[in-house]
Amino acid sequence: MSIPSTRRDLREQARRSPVLPGDASDDPGIVALEPRRRRRVGRMLGDAALWIAAAAGTVCILLVVLAMTAGITLILFRTGSMSPTIPAGSVAIVQRIPATEVEVGDVVTVDREGELPVTHRVTSVAPGESDAERVLTLRGDANASDDPFPYTVSTVRIVLFSAPGIASVIAALGHPLVLGGLTAGATLLVVWAFWPHAPRRGRPQTRAATRTTEER
Structure with missing residues (x-):
């Protein structure tokens, strides 16, 4: 195996060498992806919470409609x-x-x-x-x-x-403090979902792409 003698040879050897797991933290492209992944996970969790809130709201609306049109209601057995x-x-x-x-x-x-x-x-x-x-x-x-x-x-x-x-759960949901907390939480979720976000930036260049540019 020949020993690289010039700066160009060193760059070429680094470009061809595989990146080991221990070297991932030194790659600016990989490091830059971590905040994006965290934002993606946060958005997925927020979307899931919005779907749950929407489903709960739909159930409540359905119960109100059924109570008014078909006389269907809930009773708790104590x-x-x-x-x-x-x-x-x-x-x-x-x-x-x-x-x-x-x-x-x-x-x-x-x-x-x-x-x-x-x-x-x-x-x-x-x-x-x-x-x-x-x-x-x-x-x-x-x-x-x-x-x-x-x-x-x-x-x-x-x-x-x-x-x-589930009577205790239904009774707890009817408590004024719980209702107020659920309302405030749903409001925050809606505001967060529709709040304007910063535009996405282009993908950062990888180390290989940067070295190729330098070599040109």
Whole structure:
């Protein structure tokens, strides 16, 4: 192997030699790529957060539309009277329907004046004083007997389906401080996404390209 004797030979040997992993930090082209990679990762994370916020907003809008048009809402189960079918801490999606459509075996929510609503299974249905009214006897799946008294209703909310274990999350999201924080975070994300960014600069020349230019 010949020993390079001139500056041109030294440059030619350096250009042909592979760059070892330990020498990456000495390459200005590689060093210049690191901030760009960090900016790309930050933008990807920001975009992901925007998509999540957009999805959450879409769900909220959908729930509002369903509540106004189809009478579909959410209810939280704080007790286990409907266990094991609907354990405590569950969230159920319910829809308001006429009492004339209720059948034995349905799980319904009935409103009680001056008290919290009750959600139990229908064990019997009897006619009311009017054609639109029904007298319902209810019982929780975890209870050994029917509720102490029947309920005379013209409408009820029937349980469509339920999801266990997320009532605490839904309740926390409804807290004013949490709502304020989510609103502020979504606002910052939108401002960050639409804030004008500095124009991208051209790619830095690599060491090989620089040496080729010097040799010319």
